[in-house]
Amino acid sequence: MKKYLLAAFVFSGIVMAAHIPVMAQNTGDQPTPGQSSETSVDRNIELMRSDIRSQKKQLIAANVPLTDTEAEAFWPVYDRYTADLEKIHDRRVDLLKEYAQGYETTMTDAQADDWISRALKLDADEAALRIRYQPNFRKVLPAKKAALYAQVERQAQMMIDTQLVMRIPLVQP
Numbered sequence: 001m002k003k004y005l006l007a008a009f010v011f012s013g014i015v016m017a018a019h020i021p022v023m024a025q026n027t028g029d030q031p032t033p034g035q036s037s038e039t040s041v042d043r044n045i046e047l048m049r050s051d052i053r054s055q056k057k058q059l060i061a062a063n064v065p066l067t068d069t070e071a072e073a074f075w076p077v078y079d080r081y082t083a084d085l086e087k088i089h090d091r092r093v094d095l096l097k098e099y100a101q102g103y104e105t106t107m108t109d110a111q112a113d114d115w116i117s118r119a120l121k122l123d124a125d126e127a128a129l130r131i132r133y134q135p136n137f138r139k140v141l142p143a144k145k146a147a148l149y150a151q152v153e154r155q156a157q158m159m160i161d162t163q164l165v166m167r168i169p170l171v172q173p
Contacts, residue, residue, distance in 0.1 A: 045093060053082065056156045064149045066141075073140035074149075081133045088125050095119060096168065112171055130154070 057078075066074055095118055102111060130150070138146045 049086075049089070049093075052160060053086075056153075056160075057082075059156050060149065060152055063152045064145060066145070070141055070145070074137070077133070077136050077140055081129070081136075084129055084133075085126065088122060088129065092119075092122050095122065099168070107171065126157075 060078070064074075095115070099115055107115075130153075134146070134150060137149055141149065
């Protein structure tokens with residue numbers, strides 16, 4: 001349990017320390033000559049996401065004890081799951097960028113309806129992905145380890161999601 005708490009603290013600290021440049025549109029990182037500020041923001045977002053994926057994988061490795069045989073079967077399934085999850089997260093980043101451009105004063109009621117509908121659809125897509133992959137994880141892991149993985153994965157994703165949503169400014173009526 002200590003290993004989990006330490007890993008969660010480190011992981012949470014990385015997520016908390018990650019500045020979400022989408023909302024602020026100012027990372028403090030100046031674009032290089034010939035590079036737009038949007039390209040700089042995109043680069044920072046991708047670096048942050050890469051760091052988070054790496055930390056999440058380390059968290060799972062530290063908290064889901066796998067035999068060599070289990071690890072050999074588990075990690076390819078995990079990598080496919082992560083690649084599919086990344087596609088959903090790409091759409092979430094695009095949606096957040098769009099939100100950042102209009103949340104303060106120019107968002108219309110129709111845009112607000114559309115934005116929240118699309119955000120909820122992404123949540124549903126992510127839940128559907130977890131449901132779709134659970135049998136795949138169960139095929140390569142015993143039931144208790146598959147359940148443990150699902151718990152650690154979900155807790156890690158919830159930490160990420162919580163940190164992200166806390167940085168998103170609320171819609172102004």
